[in-house]
Every structure is written in C-alpha cells, then in structure tokens.
Amino acid sequence: xxxxxxxxMQKEIHEQPKALSDTIEAVLENGFVAELFGTxxxxxxxxxxxxxxxxxxxxxxxxxxxxxxxxxxxxxxCDVEIASEYRYRDAFANPKHLVVTISQSxxxxxxxxxxxxxxxxxxxxxxSICNVRESxxxxxxxxxxxxxxxxxxxxxxxxxxxxxxxxxFALAVTLGKQRGRVDAAAEHGYQEALRQLPGxxxxxxxxxxxxxxxxDKFAAKQNALFLGRGLHYPIALEGALKLKEISYIHAEAYxxxxxxxxxxxxxxxxxxxxxxxxxxxxxxxxxxxxQEVRARGGExxxxxxxxxHFSESDGVHVIRTPRHVGVLSAIVHTIPVQMLxxxxxxxxxxDVDKPRNLAKSVTVE
Ligand code: F6R
Numbered sequence: 001x002x003x004x005x006x007x008x009m010q011k012e013i014h015e016q017p018k019a020l021s022d023t024i025e026a027v028l029e030n031g032f033v034a035e036l037f038g039t040x041x042x043x044x045x046x047x048x049x050x051x052x053x054x055x056x057x058x059x060x061x062x063x064x065x066x067x068x069x070x071x072x073x074x075x076x077x078c079d080v081e082i083a084s085e086y087r088y089r090d091a092f093a094n095p096k097h098l099v100v101t102i103s104q105s106x107x108x109x110x111x112x113x114x115x116x117x118x119x120x121x122x123x124x125x126x127x128s129i130c131n132v133r134e135s136x137x138x139x140x141x142x143x144x145x146x147x148x149x150x151x152x153x154x155x156x157x158x159x160x161x162x163x164x165x166x167x168x169f170a171l172a173v174t175l176g177k178q179r180g181r182v183d184a185a186a187e188h189g190y191q192e193a194l195r196q197l198p199g200x201x202x203x204x205x206x207x208x209x210x211x212x213x214x215x216d217k218f219a220a221k222q223n224a225l226f227l228g229r230g231l232h233y234p235i236a237l238e239g240a241l242k243l244k245e246i247s248y249i250h251a252e253a254y255x256x257x258x259x260x261x262x263x264x265x266x267x268x269x270x271x272x273x274x275x276x277x278x279x280x281x282x283x284x285x286x287x288x289x290x291q292e293v294r295a296r297g298g299e300x301x302x303x304x305x306x307x308x309h310f311s312e313s314d315g316v317h318v319i320r321t322p323r324h325v326g327v328l329s330a331i332v333h334t335i336p337v338q339m340l341x342x343x344x345x346x347x348x349x350x351d352v353d354k355p356r357n358l359a360k361s362v363t364v365e
Pocket of ligand 1: 056057058059060102103104105106107108111155156157158241242360361362
C-alpha cells in the first residue's frame with residue numbers, strides 16, 4: 001500500500017499533485033460556477049454578504065488563508081474562528097453571512113457542534129468543505145464542496161489541507177464573479193493559475209533532498225520559530241503545527257511584523273527561524289524582519305522562490321521553488337514546510353504516521 005514510500009505521510013505529501021488536479025478538475029471544465037458548491041448554491045450564494053469560517057487545527061489554518069482571498073477577490077468580509085471557541089460564546093449571528101466549516105473527516109465534534117450552534121443562533125446558509133463524502137458535517141450543511149484528496153491515513157493533515165485551499169479559493173473567485181468583481185479575463189487568469197498548480201507543487205516536491213539536508217540542523221533543537229506575512233502567515237502556522245505534532249519540537253509561528261512585539265526576545269544562536277518568503281508584495285518587509293533575526297544571531301532557513309532577490313550568506317540558508325506562482329503561492333509553499341516536518345521527525349525517530357496522544361478524527365471534546 002505504501003509503494004516506494006516509508007510512511008503514509010510521505011506518500012500523501014507526494015500525492016498532492018494528483019489530489020489537487022482531481023479537486024480542480026470541475027473548475028477547469030466549468031469555470032467558477034455556483035454549482036461547484038451544490039445544487040442550492042446558485043440560489044444561496046448571491047445572497048451572501050459575509051463569510052464566517054469555523055474549523056479546528058490545520059483546517060482552521062486553511063480558513064485563515066481563505067480570509068485573504070475572500071476579502072481581496074470577492075470583496076466581502078470574512079472572519080475565521082476556532083470551532084471550540086465559537087461554540088461556547090455568545091456570538092452575533094448575521095443570517096446573511098455564509099457559515100463555512102472546513103473538515104477533512106467531516107466528523108470533528110467541535111466543528112459539528114459549532115455548526116449546530118450557528119444554526120441555533122439564526123444562520124441559515126452553511127457550506128461544508130470536506131474530504132469524506134456523506135460524513136456528518138456535509139450532511140448538516142446546505143452546500144458542500146468535496147475535496148478529492150482520497151483517503152488520508154497519516155494523522156497529520158497534508159493533502160487534505162492543500163485541497164481545502166483549492167475549494168476555498170474557488171469559493172472566493174465564485175463569490176467575486178457573482179459580485180461583478182471578477183470579469184471574464186480575471187476568471188481566465190485564476191483558472192490558468194489553478195491549471196498550473198499541480199505542476200508547481202511537483203516542482204516543490206522535487207526539493208525534498210535539499211530539505212532533508214536541513215533536517216539534521218533541526219533534529220537536535222528544542223525550539224523553532226516560523227515567520228510569514230500576509231497569505232504566507234497561515235502557512236507559517238501550518239509549518240509550526242506540523243513540526244510540533246510529528247517531531248515534538250516546540251515551534252511557534254508569528255506574522256513577521258510581530259517580532260518586535262515580543263518573540264524577538266526568544267531569538268539567539270540556538271533558535272532556528274524558518275521564513276516563508278516568496279516574492280510577494282510584502283517581501284521587502286519580510287527581508288527587514290530577517291535582518292532583525294540575524295542581528296540577534298538567529299539562524300535563518302528561508303523558503304523563497306526564484307524571484308525573491310536575496311542570497312545565502314552566513315547563517316542564512318535558502319531553498320527556492322523554481323517559479324513565483326502569484327495568488328496560489330501559499331499552496332505551493334505548504335509543500336516545503338510539510339517535508340521539513342517529515343524529515344525532522346524521521347531524524348528524531350518519532351512515529352510519523354501516529355504521533356503520540358493524537359487521533360486522526362477527533363470525535364470527542
Ligand atoms: C493537524 C491535523 C489536525 C486536524 C484537526 C481537524 O495535522 O490533522 O489539526 O486538522 O483535527 O480535523 P478535520 O479537518 O478532520 O476536522
């Protein structure tokens with residue numbers, strides 16, 4: 001079942017080009033049409049005036065990424081909340097807001113209960129982004145987008161996450177189109193970006209030997225810091241979570257602009273700092289944050305792309321993806337942080353597919 005791979009996690013990381021192309025197939029065939037989200041979507045989506053995303057763990061980070069797309073492409077407000085927090089507070093419900101739950105398993109108890117609570121509070125429109133057909137959460141939702149990642153066996157979510165991002169990106173563009181913010185040329189551009197995505201992800205996968213070479217430097221550490229800005233901040237969060245859960249190294253992620261507000265105090269020669277720094281509009285800002293780290297002796301491990309202009313130097317290690325992919329760059333830059341966590345865990349000899357204390361599907365509180 002594992003084929004040439006040593007673990008399900010490694011296999012599932014490498015399945016991403018296929019998982020992504022299966023998930024985008026319908027978008028490439030039909031464009032960004034409401035029907036991608038179910039038969040009711042043509043009626044419901046035009047009524048949507050805001051989006052509220054509810055999820056846990058890695059799926060929550062997919063939601064954080066989606067917020068950037070939904071507000072910039074669709075021009076509607078989007079807030080993202082951890083399901084276990086939302087379900088226990090007196091929340092304000094606007095029935096014109098679409099509740100979006102994100103769950104690989106479709107069975108996560110807190111996400112399910114958050115959805116029920118949203119309905120009790122008066123929400124009437126719910127969309128589930130889910131990988132398991134006919135599971136509890138999509139069954140309780142008016143609309144559904146099934147990711148086509150195939151079964152995910154490793155406890156750490158990998159291909160489920162990147163395919164969730166595709167579903168959320170499709171939602172942002174579809175809402176933007178309905179609101180007259182995405183014209184035919186822009187739609188074509190977004191479709192092309194998706195068409196090229198599996199190839200770009202394959203290029204990122206080809207970086208595995210370089211990433212493996214970094215893993216020894218992390219294996220002996222007790223802490224790591226992950227930094228990103230904008231769309232790449234949630235990817236820093238995801239990288240830190242992956243590293244914690246499978247290698248048991250304490251890792252934290254911060255938006256790089258927050259360094260000065262506290263975490264910079266942690267940085268010294270023993271702190272590896274991973275930076276997600278492709279060439280987007282915030283790169284210059286990220287570079288000055290990197291200098292802040294270097295000035296305190298922190299060792300930088302930078303995931304960049306060919307267009308991010310800076311070079312390796314003392315204490316600055318760089319791995320580059322071969323091209324800058326624009327709006328979907330967050331998806332491509334997920335691959336290196338997954339592989340980093342995987343190889344660090346291997347170097348430390350932990351049980352990669354079944355990390356201690358964790359379950360694949362969290363059906364208890
Ligand atoms: C992390 C991980 C978890 C899940 C979370 C939600 O690698 O897998 O954080 O993302 O338990 O699970 P789902 O998406 O099934 O609701």
